[in-house]
Amino acid sequence: MIAMQPLTQNLRYFALTSNLSLLLWVALWQGVISPHPHLNNIVIMIMWVFPLLLPLKGILEAKPYTHAWANFILMFYFLHALTILWVEPAERWLAAVELVITSCAFVGNIIFARQRGRELGTKLPRLSQVEKEERARHQDK
Secondary structure, three states, X not given: OOOOOHHHHHHHHHHHHHHHHHHHHHHHHHHHHXXXXXXXXXXXXXXXXXXXXOOHHHHHOXXXXXXXXXXXXXXXXHHHHHHHHHHOHHHHHHHHHHHHHHHHHHHHHHHHHHHHHHHHOOOOOOHHHHHHHHHHHHHOO
């Protein structure tokens, strides 16, 4: 495995810290700070935390592909924060914190995945190149 450059290592720490902070924040918000008044707060907390656990192994192992696809999961929390900011005045500060942490995790994941991918030499081909290869493959049939 190719060693990480110092910049890449710092980007990894930023992305890792942001992802773990979001995990902790969501657990605290849903389980302790503002639990649902009518539902079991432990069950609700688990439901909110579970999606963040899916990419956690790959994020801990610094896999750039996992960092990249984890952003799809982060969009759920980004939309949640924006919705709460709009409709729930009593929880706006909670949503603002979630929005900031989610945005940091999103940016950290993108930049780390890109930088580490360059170091490893694993980059995605351009769409135009993929289209040319597909056309050539189908014309041969």
